[in-house]
Amino acid sequence: MRYSKERELIYEALWASKEHPTADYLYNMLKAAHPSLSMGTVYRNLGVLVKSGKVAQLRMPDGPDRYDADLRPHYHAVCKVCGSVIDVFSEYSTELDAIIKKIEPDSSSYCLTLHRLCGECQKHC
Numbered sequence: 001m002r003y004s005k006e007r008e009l010i011y012e013a014l015w016a017s018k019e020h021p022t023a024d025y026l027y028n029m030l031k032a033a034h035p036s037l038s039m040g041t042v043y044r045n046l047g048v049l050v051k052s053g054k055v056a057q058l059r060m061p062d063g064p065d066r067y068d069a070d071l072r073p074h075y076h077a078v079c080k081v082c083g084s085v086i087d088v089f090s091e092y093s094t095e096l097d098a099i100i101k102k103i104e105p106d107s108s109s110y111c112l113t114l115h116r117l118c119g120e121c122q123k124h125c
């Protein structure tokens with residue numbers, strides 16, 4: 001019982017966050033209100049959520065994996081300065097999907113990361 005409750009908690013925190021948190025970040029976010037939660041529990045439940053297809057795992061080129069509960073097709077842009085991950089919902093290209101499939105018919109998925117400045121960092125430029 002407790003196990004699935006924790007998973008629910010982790011999922012909801014992920015859903016509420018638009019920041020694509022890492023496991024560490026999620027743990028730090030939750031531990032104040034849920035002191036019994038352990039780092040291992042967060043990792044384990046994230047693994048289960050990814051495996052069951054409820055959560056997307058984003059492999060970052062330089063840094064720990066991040067997680068996204070929003071499964072609508074979208075791209076991610078990483079800020080070149082602060083490293084924050086931004087959702088890009090406009091212009092999702094199924095044509096690009098088809099091209100990738102042509103390049104590698106055996107591929108099951110691909111990961112495209114765009115690089116830009118986030119709104120916050122743009123202000124300081």
Ligand SMILES: [Zn+2]
Nearest residue numbers: 079082118121
């Ligand atoms: Zn930034």
Ligand SMILES: [Zn+2]
Nearest residue numbers: 068070076087
């Ligand atoms: Zn996203």
